[in-house]
Amino acid sequence: MNNADIGWMLVSTALVLLMTPALGFFYGGMVRSKNALNTMMMSFAALGPVAVVWALLGYSLAFAPGLPVVGSLAFAGLRGVGLEAQGTIPHVLFMAFQGTFAIITAALISGAIVERMRFSAYLAFIVVWMLGVYAPVAHWVWGGGFLATAGALDFAGGAVVHVNAASAALVAALVVGPRKDYGRHAMLPHNVPFTLLGAGLLWFGWFGFNAGSALGANPIAALAFTNTLLAPAATLATWTVIDLVREGRVTAIGGATAIVVGLVAITPAAGYISPASAIALGALGAIPSYFALIYRARTKLDDSLDVVAAHGVGGATGAILTGVFASAAWSGGANGLLSGHPVQVLIQIASVLIVLAYSATATFVILKLLGLVMPLRISGRDEGVGLDVKEHGEEAYTGGDGAILVKPKESFVAQMASDAIVVRDGGQS
Amino acid sequence: MKLIVAIVRPEQLSDVLEALFHAEVRGLTISRVQGHGGEMEHVENYRGTQVKMALAEKVRIEIGVSNHFVKPTVDAILMAARTGEVGDGKIIVLPVEKFYRIRTGEEDQDAVTPVPVLE
Numbered sequence: 001m002n003n004a005d006i007g008w009m010l011v012s013t014a015l016v017l018l019m020t021p022a023l024g025f026f027y028g029g030m031v032r033s034k035n036a037l038n039t040m041m042m043s044f045a046a047l048g049p050v051a052v053v054w055a056l057l058g059y060s061l062a063f064a065p066g067l068p069v070v071g072s073l074a075f076a077g078l079r080g081v082g083l084e085a086q087g088t089i090p091h092v093l094f095m096a097f098q099g100t101f102a103i104i105t106a107a108l109i110s111g112a113i114v115e116r117m118r119f120s121a122y123l124a125f126i127v128v129w130m131l132g133v134y135a136p137v138a139h140w141v142w143g144g145g146f147l148a149t150a151g152a153l154d155f156a157g158g159a160v161v162h163v164n165a166a167s168a169a170l171v172a173a174l175v176v177g178p179r180k181d182y183g184r185h186a187m188l189p190h191n192v193p194f195t196l197l198g199a200g201l202l203w204f205g206w207f208g209f210n211a212g213s214a215l216g217a218n219p220i221a222a223l224a225f226t227n228t229l230l231a232p233a234a235t236l237a238t239w240t241v242i243d244l245v246r247e248g249r250v251t252a253i254g255g256a257t258a259i260v261v262g263l264v265a266i267t268p269a270a271g272y273i274s275p276a277s278a279i280a281l282g283a284l285g286a287i288p289s290y291f292a293l294i295y296r297a298r299t300k301l302d303d304s305l306d307v308v309a310a311h312g313v314g315g316a317t318g319a320i321l322t323g324v325f326a327s328a329a330w331s332g333g334a335n336g337l338l339s340g341h342p343v344q345v346l347i348q349i350a351s352v353l354i355v356l357a358y359s360a361t362a363t364f365v366i367l368k369l370l371g372l373v374m375p376l377r378i379s380g381r382d383e384g385v386g387l388d389v390k391e392h393g394e395e396a397y398t399g400g401d402g403a404i405l406v407k408p409k410e411s412f413v414a415q416m417a418s419d420a421i422v423v424r425d426g427g428q429s
Numbered sequence: 430m431k432l433i434v435a436i437v438r439p440e441q442l443s444d445v446l447e448a449l450f451h452a453e454v455r456g457l458t459i460s461r462v463q464g465h466g467g468e469m470e471h472v473e474n475y476r477g478t479q480v481k482m483a484l485a486e487k488v489r490i491e492i493g494v495s496n497h498f499v500k501p502t503v504d505a506i507l508m509a510a511r512t513g514e515v516g517d518g519k520i521i522v523l524p525v526e527k528f529y530r531i532r533t534g535e536e537d538q539d540a541v542t543p544v545p546v547l548e
Contacts, residue, residue, distance in 0.1 A: 034440075185443040381512065384440035393473045401463055402484025406472065 002088040005216035009089045009097055015208025016100035020047055020107050022205055026198025026256065027111050030305050033190040034386025035115045036396035042110035042122060049127050050106045054099045061135035063098065068146035070136045088216050097212060098138070105161045106130045111305035112169035113176045115187070116377045119391045124370055129168060133362045137164050137355055152351035153326055153334055153344065155224065156213035158268025158319040159355045166312025167359035169303060175367040176376050178302030180383045187304075192252050199256035203232060206263045210270035223330060224270035227278035228263065234282030235262025242290055261289040261310050265318035268348075269325060272333060277325035284321060289314045316352045323348035430525040430537060431499050435490040436464060436518040437510040442488050448509035449492075452501045455543040457492045468516030487518060493528055493541045 024043030031039045050058075057076055066072035075081050078095070086094040106126040113122070140147040141154045154160055179187065189195060210228040214221035239258030243250045265285030266278055273281065292309035303309070323345035326336030335341035370376065377383075382390040389395060437445055442459070449457065463484040470481045494502055503520055511517055528540040 181443070381514075384438075386440075389471060389473070393471075394475065395473065402465070402482060403473075404470075404481045404483050406479035406481050408479075 008217035012208035012212025019205035022201030029194030038387035108165035162315030169307035231266035231282030232262030238286035264314035
């Protein structure tokens with residue numbers, strides 16, 4: 001084991017964890033104010049159940065030695081996951097680092113179903129989805145599964161995280177259905193500064209996501225780190241130019257989106273390509289997503305926060321361009337098209353299609369089965385009032401005027417509660 | 430000449446505006462207000478404190494109209510703001526003594542007749 005590697009991976013794990021609250025802000029700013037808390041909670045809530053189920057079962061399905069398509073139960077309940085070395089870091093740290101990826105991948109899907117999905121159905125969905133879809137796909141690429149054997153390059157999760165989540169998001173948007181009045185009334189972002197804040201924190205956390213995927217404090221981490229700076233910068237610059245040419249104005253939501261698209265696009269390539277290639281990849285990556293966003297808004301598909309255009313199109317573009325730009329001279333690994341290995345592009349395309357097909361199919365089955373045991377969406381009336389009040393009994397923005405304190409009834413439990421308050425107050429004074 | 434004041438649910442506002450524009454009602458003012466009607470208060474929870482929200486969010490719409498516009502305006506609001514549950518709101522029609530259009534100094538009927546938008 002190597003203490004520098006351990007240090008960097010401890011930091012990286014915390015950085016990736018921060019991306020999930022950041023995603024909450026990114027998404028939360030883009031919905032109407034009556035759904036702000038619900039949307040942010042869809043990200044924050046993934047931090048709880050998904051992480052617990054990951055430790056108990058998901059990690060084992062993804063990373064325990066097993067079949068080419070899925071791991072085994074060897075690490076279930078963290079059995080055998082201790083302080084021994086996994087690479088150059090303790091096994092528990094590797095498990096924790098990977099857990100933060102499972103959390104954010106599940107949370108990413110929420111962007112497609114905000115403002116109408118029932119919260120309890122969403123919670124059940126992301127836990128089952130993480131076990132049934134994320135864990136096996138992670139195994140295929142990182143756990144020694146068949147895509148790893150086939151030579152697919154996915155440094156930090158272009159296919160595993162982004163294409164996977166976007167494919168699920170597409171299906172979820174179709175199965176749950178569009179928002180009431182979608183396409184009839186405008187639904188505007190209620191807090192664009194939140195979205196910018198979220199994009200900024202996502203970028204910060206993404207240094208852990210990409211550079212941490214080198215699994216140590218080494219030169220490849222430095223390469224991935226640098227590329228995580230340069231590619232989104234190039235995407236943002238390109239997006240700005242397209243905005244200026246098309247509309248004459250540069251939008252803030254567009255800028256925040258561009259940063260995320262660039263981060264998504266560099267994810268599969270981060271440790272495999274040169275910094276110059278990262279700039280090219282970032283610039284090229286802007287174009288398909290930019291026009292996918294415009295096209296999606298003209299369709300009936302209510303992928304509300306454009307998970308498909310940002311993560312699906314961006315992730316697929318990045319995965320394919322990884323096959324173009326991969327350079328053994330930089331990574332010490334595989335070469336791509338430009339370094340004389342054109343087959344890599346085909347391997348990349350195949351891996352994207354396989355992940356897309358499996359994720360779409362499995363997500364469809366999970367949602368249909370869940371739909372048999374619980375309603376997936378709230379009623380039209382409740383949707384009008386907003387999910388913050390109806391699903392959480394809270395409001396994001398309230399002056400508190402006219403709020404009347406409900407006195408607890410003198411039941412046994414209430415008596416216990418008021419006794420506790422007296423004791424606590426007594427203790428303080 | 431009348432002033433029509435309507436208190437409606439915020440979630441019905443888009444529908445109401447759409448209906449008003451269909452009825453060719455062009456000039457209106459809205460404000461966000463809070464009020465208490467016959468509806469059930471909803472209960473919220475903040476860190477173990479249960480709170481009954483006695484004031485519900487509403488939108489107040491004010492429209493100055495000439496007499497022949499009163500019925501189409503009221504009908505549009507009645508149709509678009511109704512959900513059938515307690516708390517749909519009220520429409521109040523008030524007599525008006527005088528209208529002025531500030532830009533031109535026009536009075537009464539002329540002041541509330543929309544002018545064609547010049548491109």
